[in-house]
Amino acid sequence: MLVSSPVAARNHVTVTGRADGPVVLFAHGFGCDQGMWQRVLPHFVADHRVVLFDHVGAGRSDAAAYDREKYATLDGYAADLLEICRELDLHDVVLVAHSVSAMMAVVAAAAEPERFSRLVLVAPSPCYVDDPGTGYVGGFSREDIDELLESLDSNYFAWAAAMAPMVMGNPDSPELGSELTGSFCRTDPGIARDFARVTFLSDSRALLREVRTPALVLQCSEDLLAPVEVGRYVHEQLAGSTLVQLAATGHCPHVSAPEETAAAILGYLQPTR
Amino acid sequence: MTGTVRSAALDLEQLYQQAPCGYLVLADDHTVSAVNDTFLHWTGHRREDLIGTPFDRLLPVGDRILFSTHCLPQLAVAGAVGEIVIDVLGAGGVRRAALLTAARTPATATTPASTRVIVFSAHERRRYEQELIGALHRAEESETRRAAAEADLRFLAHHDPLTGLLNRAGLVAHVGDLGAPGTCAGLTALFIDLDGFKAVNDSLGHAAGDELLVVVARRLRDAVRDSAVLARPAGDEFVLLEALADPGDVEPLAERLLAVLSAPVVVHGVEVVVSVSIGAAVGQGPGDALEDLLRRADLAMYRAKARGRNRWEWHDPSVVDPAVGRLQLLGDLRRGVGAGELRLHYQPRVEVRTGVLAGVEALVRWEHPTRGLLPPSEFIEVAEESGLIRTLGAWILDEAVGQAVRWQREDPDAAPVEMAVNLSARQLADPALVDVVTGALARHRLDPSLLVLEITETALMGDPEAALGALTALRALGVGLAVDDFGTGYSSLTYLKQFPIDELKIDRSFVAGLGSDPGDTAIVASCIQLARALGLRAVAEGVETETQRLALVDLGCDLGQGYHYARPLTADALRAWSPALSR
Numbered sequence: 001m002l003v004s005s006p007v008a009a010r011n012h013v014t015v016t017g018r019a020d021g022p023v024v025l026f027a028h029g030f031g032c033d034q035g036m037w038q039r040v041l042p043h044f045v046a047d048h049r050v051v052l053f054d055h056v057g058a059g060r061s062d063a064a065a066y067d068r069e070k071y072a073t074l075d076g077y078a079a080d081l082l083e084i085c086r087e088l089d090l091h092d093v094v095l096v097a098h099s100v101s102a103m104m105a106v107v108a109a110a111a112e113p114e115r116f117s118r119l120v121l122v123a124p125s126p127c128y129v130d131d132p133g134t135g136y137v138g139g140f141s142r143e144d145i146d147e148l149l150e151s152l153d154s155n156y157f158a159w160a161a162a163m164a165p166m167v168m169g170n171p172d173s174p175e176l177g178s179e180l181t182g183s184f185c186r187t188d189p190g191i192a193r194d195f196a197r198v199t200f201l202s203d204s205r206a207l208l209r210e211v212r213t214p215a216l217v218l219q220c221s222e223d224l225l226a227p228v229e230v231g232r233y234v235h236e237q238l239a240g241s242t243l244v245q246l247a248a249t250g251h252c253p254h255v256s257a258p259e260e261t262a263a264a265i266l267g268y269l270q271p272t273r
Numbered sequence: 274m275t276g277t278v279r280s281a282a283l284d285l286e287q288l289y290q291q292a293p294c295g296y297l298v299l300a301d302d303h304t305v306s307a308v309n310d311t312f313l314h315w316t317g318h319r320r321e322d323l324i325g326t327p328f329d330r331l332l333p334v335g336d337r338i339l340f341s342t343h344c345l346p347q348l349a350v351a352g353a354v355g356e357i358v359i360d361v362l363g364a365g366g367v368r369r370a371a372l373l374t375a376a377r378t379p380a381t382a383t384t385p386a387s388t389r390v391i392v393f394s395a396h397e398r399r400r401y402e403q404e405l406i407g408a409l410h411r412a413e414e415s416e417t418r419r420a421a422a423e424a425d426l427r428f429l430a431h432h433d434p435l436t437g438l439l440n441r442a443g444l445v446a447h448v449g450d451l452g453a454p455g456t457c458a459g460l461t462a463l464f465i466d467l468d469g470f471k472a473v474n475d476s477l478g479h480a481a482g483d484e485l486l487v488v489v490a491r492r493l494r495d496a497v498r499d500s501a502v503l504a505r506p507a508g509d510e511f512v513l514l515e516a517l518a519d520p521g522d523v524e525p526l527a528e529r530l531l532a533v534l535s536a537p538v539v540v541h542g543v544e545v546v547v548s549v550s551i552g553a554a555v556g557q558g559p560g561d562a563l564e565d566l567l568r569r570a571d572l573a574m575y576r577a578k579a580r581g582r583n584r585w586e587w588h589d590p591s592v593v594d595p596a597v598g599r600l601q602l603l604g605d606l607r608r609g610v611g612a613g614e615l616r617l618h619y620q621p622r623v624e625v626r627t628g629v630l631a632g633v634e635a636l637v638r639w640e641h642p643t644r645g646l647l648p649p650s651e652f653i654e655v656a657e658e659s660g661l662i663r664t665l666g667a668w669i670l671d672e673a674v675g676q677a678v679r680w681q682r683e684d685p686d687a688a689p690v691e692m693a694v695n696l697s698a699r700q701l702a703d704p705a706l707v708d709v710v711t712g713a714l715a716r717h718r719l720d721p722s723l724l725v726l727e728i729t730e731t732a733l734m735g736d737p738e739a740a741l742g743a744l745t746a747l748r749a750l751g752v753g754l755a756v757d758d759f760g761t762g763y764s765s766l767t768y769l770k771q772f773p774i775d776e777l778k779i780d781r782s783f784v785a786g787l788g789s790d791p792g793d794t795a796i797v798a799s800c801i802q803l804a805r806a807l808g809l810r811a812v813a814e815g816v817e818t819e820t821q822r823l824a825l826v827d828l829g830c831d832l833g834q835g836y837h838y839a840r841p842l843t844a845d846a847l848r849a850w851s852p853a854l855s856r
Contacts (some may be wrong), residue, residue: 031346
């Protein structure tokens, strides 16, 4: 169900699942949109009220709402997240946030702790860049991030097109509708570039200690963006957090291993129900 | 048949190996499971090195991040990605620009999932796109610069370059932006004018004046809410517009502004104390133009000035247009002087150490037939502007000198009372002044040494050379001379030393904080020391409390006057009061 209000339109908020169930709010990561969650959704819709949205600049959000100054820090994105909660009057929210959104969740939970009952941080990293001063290993150098920005530039036209035409068919995946294929992970290329700069260069390490909301840290295997050391660091800094190591490889377990990911989240939420 | 199949398979194999693009097949874990000759040839890698290697190892770090955050999820969900621009790392780390297209085949019961990848060399296209992107970014930058330049221009047109506040045009434009253009419903205007700004400009120079304006602007900005509109429409005038829900909020606001602006300012190394006069008016609803609102606030500001400065006043709708009002007032005053409606009251000047009456200061009052007893602040300015001050001043002088002599006659045994009379700047500049003073003294036969003429510091410093001439001529008559309101007029010490004066009267604004405010106490102490160094008598104005009196005793001040001793009294009342003091 599409929600109609200025905030909801800005972030293309969709609500599904059981209307009176506990609220699970999904926040997508860099380079994608809310479509990324679709493989785990079947595990939630029966018992939960599921709220999805696109960050401004991603998916079907209103790119006209993009304000470079506001979104120059994670705070701007976190403010949107909180606005969605207020607009929909969401309480005791379980916030499932992937990748760079995990730190937006941290900002939001530090700002309005009463809003959230649990955080689920999927492949989080509080700081992608190494900090030799403190011995912190984020996995990347500043030059690496600069190169990422260059890569984003290179893909400007590919990203600007709604979707490049597929030269290959996909006969073995009949479950994928053509509409989805056409819109999946559509991103405004200019915004994606800013977004990458904000998310990959921000350092939220100090904020972790301020969060009091119980949190689940889902750590993937062989994740280029969030190595095992980083997941452990997040777990150590977040008071009352639980660390679960997934067998799933890569950075997007909810896409590559939706069953395992959903089971880990539901298993964590179980005692609260 | 078999041969044909074999041949077709060979053809296919050849087509695969020799295709004009690179082909790779990735296993479910994204490691390379097959690669064609074209890709090997193009990259310089060996097949045995690539098989089993994760594909993203062939990409530089930026592309690797994109591949894992964008391509892999999209492959998993949508099944395909098309024409992603990447660099492929060849043997020896050489980068080769390429376009990557891939499709994923999900797992079936019998076969695991796999991904087919096509890599096109895209050197030309990459270069072309990089040029386009470069041009795009340059265009964005120049657009940003153009927008910034436009914003700068708009800012300049609407702002005062000195203080950064809105100028008059900016104020009008801003009010227009607030809603219904031209109406000020719901707005409160404060018209703020510096007292004595001209004196700062004249004595310290325009650069110092500018510096002072900047400080005042900054203090105003710090003292008001962010939503308030501040402007400097001209010179030393400031305007504050704010949507105040309750007119009762104006008083604390105006008082706060008076307080923050009265803190001393150091300009060009000189400490200057400024005060302001503030007029307040409220928007009257739709149709009330900004001009009208500001005019009313301006009127109120003039009233604050007339009532002694360093204060604020509401606009009083009963006060008619000032030009008309002033003409009316002037006519009334002219008539009143002729009809004997002017009175003198006398405020005792007391020896601080002994409490003995040393003299009085004559203060004019106007017994207005309809408005009651008016203080000089209500009419002296009009008199000054019109020249009526010559007549009025001559009357005051004559009356005061006459009264001094009458007291002497009434009680010949009492010590003679010294009579202090105020002279205005205009009187000081009047060539006939010496004759007027001489005439009064001669007519009543008063000892000239019993007459003290008080001239404000501001009046003296307006034209110090001319003042020096006038003072010297008066001094020759044998009368005493006092500098009034000392401390408010930025005296040049050079002139102060040259002036043939006998007395410094320390301004009441410093005396007010005496004994309680360390700054004020220090100022009064300095004034007294200065008087002593120059061989002058120090007189404190506005002594209102015992604390102040005790402090003046400690500091060795000579004379004091103020409510602590007595208000200005009629001649009769003073007689009744005086013996009590001497007793």
